[in-house]
Amino acid sequence: MPKNDRDPESAPLPSTLQRSPKKAQDTYEKTLESAEKTYDGNEQAAHRAAWASVKHSFEKTGDHWEPKAERGPSDPRAEQHGPGASAQTYGGVDVEGKTKEELRAQARAVGADVSSGMTKAQLGEAIEKANRREDRKRREGR
Numbered sequence: 001m002p003k004n005d006r007d008p009e010s011a012p013l014p015s016t017l018q019r020s021p022k023k024a025q026d027t028y029e030k031t032l033e034s035a036e037k038t039y040d041g042n043e044q045a046a047h048r049a050a051w052a053s054v055k056h057s058f059e060k061t062g063d064h065w066e067p068k069a070e071r072g073p074s075d076p077r078a079e080q081h082g083p084g085a086s087a088q089t090y091g092g093v094d095v096e097g098k099t100k101e102e103l104r105a106q107a108r109a110v111g112a113d114v115s116s117g118m119t120k121a122q123l124g125e126a127i128e129k130a131n132r133r134e135d136r137k138r139r140e141g142r
Contacts, residue, residue: 016135017054019064028054060092062110062134068094090124091131103127110134 012018017025031053035046055074058065068074074094095103103123107114112126 059094063138091128095124
């Protein structure tokens with residue numbers, strides 16, 4: 001587990017961030033700290049803001065987060081703002097920032113079932129499912 005400078009009384013970083021670059025960890029921690037002040041004790045809202053910040057610059061790949069080629073919203077929900085956002089999300093997969101061909105290549109790389117007729121949304125869901133499976137394996141020690 002990577003060493004970090006967090007206050008020992010605060011909650012540990014989520015496991016996927018523990019396996020990610022320091023910049024992703026710092027992004028989450030700094031945003032969470034600021035959001036906790038902004039949302040005045042609403043812990044859920046603060047964590048949502050922190051994850052949104054991570055997803056703006058990083059993409060979930062398997063069981064960790066990697067920097068995206070370009071900053072920006074990763075899915076339709078990230079393009080919306082505020083608590084009313086209700087569009088589809090793909091677990092950190094950068095569906096909005098990649099072409100269909102790039103998503104298809106990523107899906108194959110993570111072992112997702114892929115067919116030529118899949119839409120970007122379907123590819124995003126397949127990658128998300130493969131990422132969750134990889135994360136679960138990692139947590140269970142397989």
